[in-house]
Amino acid sequence: MTFTDRTTIVSAPGKVLLAGGYLVLDPAFSGLVVATDARFYTLIRPGHHSTTTEPYKVVVRSPQFNNATWTYWITLQGTTMDFSPSKEDESRNTFVELALNYSFAMLARLVPAETLTKTLESGLEIVIAGNNDFYSQRKELETRGLDLNTESLTQIPLFASTHTTLSKVHKTGLGSSAALITSLVAAIFIHFDASKLQQDHTTNTQFLHNVAQFVHCLAQGKVGSGFDVSSAVWGSHTYRRFSPEVLQSVMHQDAIQDIPALLKIVTPKETAWDNVVVPFKLAPRLHLMLADIDAGSHTPTLVSNVLKWRKTKPEEANGLWSRLGGSNDKVVELLKELDQVAKSNIVAYDRSIQKASTVAASAWTGLVNQTITNEDTTLELLVKIHAEFLTVRRYLREMSKLSEVPVEPEEQTRLLDACMTVPGVLMAGVPGAGGFDAIFCIVLSDESRKGVEGVWSGFQEMSVGPLLCQESVEGGLVVELGHGHGDNKPLSEYTPTVQRLLQL
């Protein structure tokens, strides 16, 4: 047995909804979701139990939360399975519990009994851990006497303790539960070789998506748009939601009693899901910056109040929805056009980006008239994207006023406008549901990045905590280890992240 024999590690990215907040709840509209390089990891390896008799023991450990541990007992009865949380556990983790319960219940019907028992007889140890960016590191920085900036964040070890509990932790809005459930569900099916992700990638990935969406909605007690699970699976894309009716019939705790019915819904060949995923990537030299605002907002409350307004004043709201939706789509179209221009003439593109990075966006129009033709295209597109996203923000402020919900509150407007005065900032906005949770910027250079971080650290109205993460290069689900992915290498040959996980 080598160090990594029969170890499976799967990761899923965090997310930021750059455009389409609220509208993406309606299948008539799409949203632009960018996956981050802050990822959530699930590691599964054989347990240390020599039992060959049931029940089998599955232990889930969360090192970042005082090594919180949840123990589950599994008994197989033919193609059904009994799953029970340990009565000795100090707490229950609904997201973990539902992911395990439903995944194993489906496995009992998908995988030969001997495969299940062979893999379960020594028990399973499951370690779940999110990149530090998923959770505010303010406490860790204070403990180390460090300032709240990216330089300090680089000094915090991977998967550092949050110094608190799951119920008290300040999350940064990267979608920890969606990334957790997606990586956990995928890791279980891959560990039992039930997914063969690397063989029939499309069908199996859609299957894993469907299971993760079901578990996430059941755990959250509502069928949201699902953009966060979608980006955890597929990375950055424009997203049009699946019809809520797809899951409505199984959105109850008794769904565990009828696994064949659930399998019919989550199996792509049995049920066509109508979510629409169109891959997206930021054009070269456009980089995402994210900050966590300490004030924080309660997204479900924001969503409930905006939808209440839309229901009570449909004409007012639907008119704004259409205008905002059109503007969101225009931003996406222009960003894609910019990527095409970069592909057609990267030298001219780079020259234009370099020029634009030295002046504030408000002065880019002046640059357009000073350059040769194909550089104008790039600069013209930057001018259009900047203007169109200002229109998006204007609509979000109109929504805030009409609904009386602080989607882009005045404090955020002042912070975003300050960011836009920095040379080389293309966009600055409130992601997702908005409020006081977070902000994002799209910047053109490292100098621009430093300028924005200066605005954030100097902003007096709110505590603006930068995150280290940027846009993901790897995309959605990644099998980091297991089943032909990097098996049995010397520990030193794995990435620092995988090495850290293996030693957690």
Ligand SMILES: Nc1ncnc2c1ncn2[C@@H]1O[C@H](COP(=O)(O)OP(=O)(O)O)[C@@H](O)[C@H]1O
């Ligand atoms: N590292 C972790 N270990 C265990 N459970 C986690 C971890 N991170 C997130 N979770 C689970 O996800 C839940 C957070 O879900 P939610 O409040 O919807 O936050 P988010 O918006 O980040 O998804 C937590 O209550 C916990 O059950």
Ligand SMILES: C[C@@](O)(CCOP(=O)(O)OP(=O)(O)O)CC(=O)O
């Ligand atoms: C309002 C929404 O359309 C987007 C919410 O995006 P956020 O990124 O704000 O979500 P949280 O991570 O839960 O804070 C609701 C939805 O699409 O489900």
